[in-house]
Amino acid sequence: MTSDSITFRGGPIFDGTHLHNSWAARFDNGQLADLGPQKDVAGGQVVDLSGDILSPGYVDLQVNGGDGLMLTDAPTVETLARMAKAHRRLGCQLILPTLITDTPEKTRATIGATISAIERGVPEIGGLHLEGPHLSINRKGAHDADLIREMTDVDVEVLLDAAFRLPALMVTLAPENTTETQVQTLVEAGVVVSLGHTDAPFDTCLDYFAAGACCATHLFNAMSQLGNREPGLVGAVLAAGNVSAGLIADGIHVHPQTIAAAWNANQKPGELFLVSDSMAVAGTEFESFQLEGRRINRNKGRLTLGDGTLAGADLDLTKALRVMTEEVKLPLEWALRAATAVPAQLIGNAKAGCLITGTLMRSVIRIKNDLSSATFASE
Structure with a gap:
């Protein structure tokens, strides 16, 4: 689109909070x-949305790979740029590339590459998510148990430096x-x-929330569950x-009715948001890939190790919207917030999740009215 003035109309417009009918947006x-x-x-050129939805682009805080690559395989600016491009094709305006449990050397290399990618202007990179290595072996999932370890003073210093140099760091x-x-120290430095x-019990989790932890990673998966006598991390x-x-929200990792129950039970102001937990196959037709020498198979929306353990997700956020609205039965407006404004606010980038004066058209997506796909309005 080359016109200096473009007006979108003819479909619902989501501004980050509300879904408006019979509205228009001029850029x-x-x-x-x-x-x-x-x-x-x-004003200017008129684009008929034909019932499609105009929305801020998605904000995905858990992106392990894309375009055939895993971040852990080659933590370079080139890998990050390819991942960002793949997820832009899926409607993401902002992602947190995610490094799963790895060595201290790989962690430092990933931090350096992410800083360089942002300095070089890769626009979709909003920071970094380090998922591990300071996890519980009992709840390791697809993480390599040999690399899981205690957090040391050196680890803390590395994270503090990264938090200072990155726009957002999630751990x-x-x-x-x-x-x-350690949690309190990280939070005071701006780390999410x-x-x-984790297998930590309810009371321990509450203590860590009191210390400043403000989030949980892929609720229900790889964590202590909500039980009749021990509420676990889920209950906390x-x-x-x-x-x-x-x-x-792929309908595989968590049953839609479980999501619905959690949504209704969750206490504000904390909110649930959507992540893809996407792997190397995102944006491709690949049927498998390698994760640290282990084959991950792709079959009917599942990514699994040879023993059947789920290894990330074969998911994009448009599909997650479809699950949330059609199976969980949430209003579309709520699901859209969970894919845009809520995660953007969590990492301190609220502008990315809303339409306000000055919002760049290149960050705005057009979602098909049947929630089958999303493309950027400027493309």
């Missing part, structure tokens, strides 16, 4: 200039291999600390009130 020179009822917004850790003091891959998230949690 002048690639920036949002006017948003409101159709009768009040006009998934378990109480089994960290201390409350998320509990995950739902009861804490100030804790958010990512959800892999």
